[in-house]
Amino acid sequence: MKILVGYDGSNQAKDALELATKHAVAFGAQVYIVTSLFGEKQTTPQEIHDAEEGLEYARKLLTESGVTVETHLLIRGFSPGEDLVQFAKEKSMDEIIVGVKKVSPVGKLIFGSNARYVILNAPCPVLSVR
Secondary structure (H helix, E strand, C coil), X not given: CEEEEECCCCHHHHHHHHHHHHHHHHHCCEEEEEEEECCXXXXXXXXXXXXHHHHHHHHHHHHHCCCEEEEEEXXXXXXXXXXHHHHHHHHCCCEEEEECCCCCHHHXXXXXXXXXXXXXXXXXXXXXXX
């Protein structure tokens, strides 16, 4: 079994890691932790460095629990939601776990919702963690 976790360092993403760890232990699964940055002029070197540090934190956390883990920093010009769905298709994921943040209706209208995009377009079941 392969589990994909969308990770952005938020508290919700950390909760998603915790759930992924439980599922991985229970099902003998491998976990893929993915951070997506848009790239080009919209992403600074500091954001890339912070994302790499966050992925290393997440990798250590799951490895200490005995879980087989791969981390991926994607900078492909897609929104995080699009990146996660595409990655899940490319790697034939069995499950995606994402953290969701409460956003106002206006915020969703202006910025969209990456978690919503994943839930509606994923090729596999999606668990959302609040």
